[in-house]
Amino acid sequence: MHHPASEAFDTQRRRTRRIGTCVVHALCDGAGTFFEPLSSAFPDAGATDLASAAALDPDAFLPDDRWRLHFHAFLIRPREGGAILIDAGIGPANAPAAAWAPTPGRMPENLTSWGVAPDDVDVVLLTHLHSDHVGWSVVEGRPYFPNARYVVPKADHDAVEKLNQRVREAILTPLAATGQLDLVEESVRLGPGVTTVPTPGHTPGHTSALLQSGNDAVLFSGDAVLNALQLVAPRVAYLFDDAPEAARAARLALLEQARLRGAWLATSHLTDPFVRV
Template identity: 40%
Template sequence: MTRTVGQLTVTALQDAEGPFPSPRQECFPDATEAQWSAADAHDPAARGAGGEWWLRYRSYAIRVGDSGPVTLVDAGIGPAGSLAADWAPVPGHLPDELAAAGIQAADVSAIVLTHLHNDHMGWAVPGDSPFTRARVIVQQADVDVYRGNRDFTGQYDRLIEPLMAQGRLQVLDGDAPLGPGVRLVATPGHTPGHQTVLVEDAGESLLVAGDLLVHAIQLLHPELAYVSEADPEQARASRAKALAQAAARGTVLAVSHLGTAFHDPT
């Protein structure tokens, strides 16, 4: 599934899908039954047959023209032995998805990780990654978190430190241009260094949202907190600001985990 934004093409790539291990009501404890009903009507594919929260694990490929270099936003859950293997439906199939979209691993010049949760970085890990020449772009605030928790999370030892040793880690602090028509926007809260990717060209725009929102219930009710947000108040503010700007500008949202990849502005 693709969307065009002027001369840029954004392709949704599904690494995997499966049920979330916790009941969705526990993940959004403040949500009402009416809000769940509205969310299910808006995004019915995000609810499994038994009422469980059914997630897609997506990455997005951004390309200028038909043959330009590719920026990959997020890197999925990864192979069978990835850091997400204890809870997510590994192995993922991102390399096959890219090939089916006509994108070779060597075409990927940059990987933007919206944040360092292990279901977004699996195929960027050296040793598991086919993207051996791509720079990997993260925010300093997330690097700091995992440097301080390296004894039990694995992100620093398996991802950050090896990429630093290879000279492929690019660490930013806040908003930054990435290339023609592509800009990184800091949206902290889900993690301290969460970032989104804004694609703009020819009067059109698309926001690759990462985990700015993780379920349609937050799309309809941005005030609702998700239990895995590091700073719920900051996440709420980032989400409300981004969604308000998207609505005002007619920006398409490209989302990680909802049943449908692209959501048109309403």
């Protein structure tokens, strides 16, 4: 039997994982149809790959070769307190992603529903500087998370003009002005059991993250995995990868690490935020 209350409960449960002493919430900032047809977004995918991927994530495969994608950020809440945000969603109505993504996103309501205020967030990792991952970083020219250190891949910072014309002025300049911008190259610690995992290729500095607590782990893929196609056929490249060969190697290594650790994969754009690989 279907009724709204149980659906809401199921959705919340699907969006939360207890990982050792931490809790991880998926914050779905929005969902919409992508401007690029699936067959041109993933030109190497064969009919068998498409059928297997559609079986794994049916809601993502629409008629007429269209792709419905979600936009997830993730909130890690360690038992010790504080909060770590992985990615910052599509953002408010006037964010850089408004050109193509279904803004406004729902970050404020999502944080409130988990009892978290923007002040509570101590670290924000931007996996990369595409507009759909940075949207709530800065709102109306001010950092939305006033107490947070914003961890940003230096190679993306240095290539920002190529990634998005508006992100330097809208996001990076205000964060630099308040001293909140922390540019990183190697793996760094974000909090208890949380480290970054460099996965360059989708963008020059693309960076994933690992949470390991007790015997449980989550790998936050960012856009190293974009669609279920890249779970069933990890060699399939994405049209907008900056360096497809490097992206492919990073994806294969990330999926291998997830399997070895028995980790959840926390995905940016699949329908289910948490998947097993």
